[in-house]
Amino acid sequence: MRGTSTRMGRRSVLKGIGTGALGTEAVALTGHGAVGTQRATSPSATETPVTLVSPDDDAPFNYPYFLYSPQSVTEKPRPILVEPNNTGSSTDDFSEHREAARDAIENGFPRGISDELGVPLLVPVFPRPESDPVSWRHYTHQLDTETMHISSGPLKRIDLQLIGMIEDAKGRLSGEVSDQVMMNGYSAAGKFVNRFTVLHPEMVTSVTAGGVNGMVTLPIAEDKGHTLNYQIGVADFESITGEPFDLEAFREVDQYIYMGAEDTNDTLPAGDAWSDEQREIARDVYGEDMQDDRFPYCESVYESGGASAEFRLYDGVGHTVTDEMYRDVVEFHNKHADIPNRDVQSPDRDTQTPDRDVDIIDLLNAFGVPTEAAFVGSIITLSGLSYLLHRTGDD
Numbered sequence: 309m310r311g312t313s314t315r316m317g318r319r320s321v322l323k324g325i326g327t328g329a330l331g332t333e334a335v336a337l338t339g340h341g342a343v344g345t346q347r348a349t350s351p352s353a354t355e356t357p358v359t360l361v362s363p364d365d366d367a368p369f370n371y372p373y374f375l376y377s378p379q380s381v382t383e384k385p386r387p388i389l390v391e392p393n394n395t396g397s398s399t400d401d402f403s404e405h406r407e408a409a410r411d412a413i414e415n416g417f418p419r420g421i422s423d424e425l426g427v428p429l430l431v432p433v434f435p436r437p438e439s440d441p442v443s444w445r446h447y448t449h450q451l452d453t454e455t456m457h458i459s460s461g462p463l464k465r466i467d468l469q470l471i472g473m474i475e476d477a478k479g480r481l482s483g484e485v486s487d488q489v490m491m492n493g494y495s496a497a498g499k500f501v502n503r504f505t506v507l508h509p510e511m512v513t514s515v516t517a518g519g520v521n522g523m524v525t526l527p528i529a530e531d532k533g534h535t536l537n538y539q540i541g542v543a544d545f546e547s548i549t550g551e552p553f554d555l556e557a558f559r560e561v562d563q564y565i566y567m568g569a570e571d572t573n574d575t576l577p578a579g580d581a582w583s584d585e586q587r588e589i590a591r592d593v594y595g596e597d598m599q600d601d602r603f604p605y606c607e608s609v610y611e612s613g614g615a616s617a618e619f620r621l622y623d624g625v626g627h628t629v630t631d632e633m634y635r636d637v638v639e640f641h642n643k644h645a646d647i648p649n650r651d652v653q654s655p656d657r658d659t660q661t662p663d664r665d666v667d668i669i670d671l672l673n674a675f676g677v678p679t680e681a682a683f684v685g686s687i688i689t690l691s692g693l694s695y696l697l698h699r700t701g702d703d
Contacts, residue, residue, distance in 0.1 A: 357376075358410070358413050358414055359375045359376070360374055360410075361373050361374075361375055361473075361480070367476065369432075369469035369472040371433050371469065372406070372432075373433060373476075374409055374432075375429070375477050375480065375481075376422060382649065383483060383484065384484065385485060385486045386426065386428065386486060386647065387427055387485070387646070388489045388490070389422050389490045390474065390490065391413075391429065391430075391431050391491070392432060392470075392493050392496075392497040392501060393405060393408055393412060393434060393449065394493070394497040395449065396408070397436070398436045398444045399437075400435075400437055402433075405434070405436065409432070412431050413429055417492075417494070417629060418431065421492060421638055421641065424638050425641060425645075427647060428477070428485070430473060432469075432470055434448050434449065436449045441461050444580055445579065446458065446580075447496070447580045447581050448466060449500060450499040450503070451467060451539075452499075452539050452582075453538050453539045454583070456538060456548050467504055467507050467508065471511065474489055474511070486513070486646070488510075489511060489512060489513065491505065491512055491515040491516070492515070492637060495518070495519040495573070495627070498519050498520045499520055501516075501517050502517040502565070505561055506538075506553070509557035509558040509560065510554065512561045513561065513645050514561065514562040514640065514644040514645040515562070516563075516564040516566075516637045517566075518565075519627055520565060520567060521567075522567065522574075522597075522599060522601070523598075523606065525538065526540060526541045526610075527555060527609070527610070527613045527615065528541050528613065529543035529553075531609070534589050536589070537586075540586060540590055555614075558615060559614045559616060560616065563610075563615065563616065563617035563618070564636070564640040565619050566619070566620045566621070566622065566636070567598070567599075567603065567621060567622070567627075568621070568622050568625030569621045571598060571625070571626050572627065574598055599621060606619070618640075
């Protein structure tokens with residue numbers, strides 16, 4: 309899947325970031341016994357704690373991040389896996405964002421990837437405010453255009469703040485760490501990692517983005533009679549980032565973009581995800597139907613632009629993460645992220661894909677959990693239920 313062009317060197321992206329005021333304390337954490345923890349918890353999990361890193365006055369980021377590194381016997385460079393936090397709703401209570409990020413790194417989908425592949429995991433704790441310091445129309449967890457146009461305050465250029473977190477984490481991790489990162493995200497976080505990859509392709513070696521409403525940011529400046537500004541395209545890229553879109557570096561990133569064929573979670577009508585002006589352009593450019601119009605259109609644009617991207621629809625699946633999706637994400641990164649072979653596999657997972665598929669909707673019904681409330685709370689943690697049943701063999 310990889311293209312032939314040379315990767316671009318890292319740009320000087322950390323200039324101009326405000327400093328933080330949230331303190332410098334690092335807090336050691338360990339997994340705890342909720343149902344979803346079984347996906348990630350292993351003997352090594354209690355020996356290798358999760359750490360909460362808060363910014364000091366000189367840090368190039370204004371918010372804390374969680375960092376975890378599984379035990380590894382290899383001395384070869386390993387990429388960091390980055391999973392943006394996704395709370396599911398806007399709130400000015402920062403503790404909700406922090407606990408959702410903690411849950412993802414201790415118990416969820418990304419922790420399973422980290423343990424299986426033996427790579428460090430970083431989860432930022434960016435707020436998704438209701439009114440402070442910005443309004444609810446700034447969908448920070450999607451890295452939308454309103455977020456990218458924040459010109460001052462603690463949420464200015466959170467894409468650069470994330471890069472600052474990554475660089476800080478490299479200095480804290482024992483052993484060699486690769487220059488580039490792996491990225492994974494689903495739903496809003498899937499949008500975030502796709503858009504971050506467009507913004508900073510030189511930082512990313514492989515990215516998996518799921519539940520993206522049929523729409524990804526396009527590596528083109530115009531189409532169908534419209535100028536395509538960010539978050540649709542890259543026409544105004546230089547005015548936002550100070551540099552032109554790097555198509556050659558973008559072509560070098562291995563991308564897996566996926567969603568359920570029965571997914572009905574369309575963000576296009578949402579006032580926090582799209583402005584009125586961009587919504588109409590998006591509808592005209594992408595189309596109405598997520599699976600029949602938008603997804604194949606995006607695939608054709610990526611293909612025409614020479615992107616190393618694979619698009620996949622999963623039959624019979626809605627807005628959820630199935631075990632098949634999980635396995636495909638793990639295998640994609642394992643194949644494309646230049647991960648060194650480990651002499652010892654993580655003991656908490658079978659190396660074989662289970663024989664049967666269990667859908668999260670079925671699991672929610674079995675456990676008596678209301679579907680809507682569950683997904684708003686944490687879609688990532690609920691994916692752990694699927695793994696638990698596979699491990700126990702319980703029907």
